[in-house]
Amino acid sequence: MSNRFDGKRELESIIIAAMTRNRLIGNGNKLPWQIEEEYHQFLAFIKGQTVILGRKSFEIFGPDLSAGNCLVVSRSLSARERVNVFPDLNAALMEARSLGRTIYCAGGALLYGSFLPFADKMYISYIKGDFTGDTFFPPYRHLDWEIEKMIDHEKYEFVVYRRRRGK
Numbered sequence: 001m002s003n004r005f006d007g008k009r010e011l012e013s014i015i016i017a018a019m020t021r022n023r024l025i026g027n028g029n030k031l032p033w034q035i036e037e038e039y040h041q042f043l044a045f046i047k048g049q050t051v052i053l054g055r056k057s058f059e060i061f062g063p064d065l066s067a068g069n070c071l072v073v074s075r076s077l078s079a080r081e082r083v084n085v086f087p088d089l090n091a092a093l094m095e096a097r098s099l100g101r102t103i104y105c106a107g108g109a110l111l112y113g114s115f116l117p118f119a120d121k122m123y124i125s126y127i128k129g130d131f132t133g134d135t136f137f138p139p140y141r142h143l144d145w146e147i148e149k150m151i152d153h154e155k156y157e158f159v160v161y162r163r164r165r166g167k
């Protein structure tokens with residue numbers, strides 16, 4: 001995690017995403033696949049934790065999430081009941097840090113890109129099979145990350161990446 005928040009207990013900041021091996025994550029503002037096991041895994045990880053979402057992803061996943069745990073980054077969305085809206089990622093991160101829970105960034109592409117420098121870990125589900133779509137996880141320096149864990153599932157492979165020390 002960035003040193004920007006020196007003096008407070010370090011909390012893990014985790015990118016959580018499902019993608020194909022060529023980094024496809026979305027199609028027409030939806031997921032390109034429907035894989036219940038993977039989606040339930042996502043919901044189980046974020047349960048009770050803090051989730052930061054871009055406005056478009058919030059429109060997709062919001063109904064499945066506990067609004068009280070969601071921090072939405074948007075300049076166009078006005079605050080609504082029990083949903084916290086922030087004009088930029090930095091403001092959302094400040095709030096997330098104050099809540100004292102693990103911080104998950106759940107996309108989409110735009111927000112993943114802004115969040116990458118702050119992430120300690122990435123929980124990536126590599127979806128098996130061929131899919132088409134229009135939205136991709138942003139490019140990142142693979143050398144900055146090492147694999148901590150891999151679990152093979154029938155329809156996806158789950159990989160935990162940890163940022164290499166000193167990166």
Ligand SMILES: NC(=O)c1ccc[n+]([C@@H]2O[C@H](COP(=O)([O-])OP(=O)(O)OC[C@H]3O[C@@H](n4cnc5c(N)ncnc54)[C@H](OP(=O)(O)O)[C@@H]3O)[C@@H](O)[C@H]2O)c1
Binds near residue numbers: 025057058075088
């Ligand atoms: N496979 C997965 O795990 C996964 C996860 C999430 C999403 N997705 C897919 O990704 C696609 C959506 O991604 P996306 O990149 O188009 O949209 P997004 O990142 O979800 O939302 C974009 C919007 O969020 C706000 N925003 C994001 N980053 C910001 C920043 N750093 N500062 C200020 N505002 C920021 C802006 O809202 P305003 O315009 O309101 O200012 C921006 O227009 C969909 O297809 C979705 O299905 C896939």
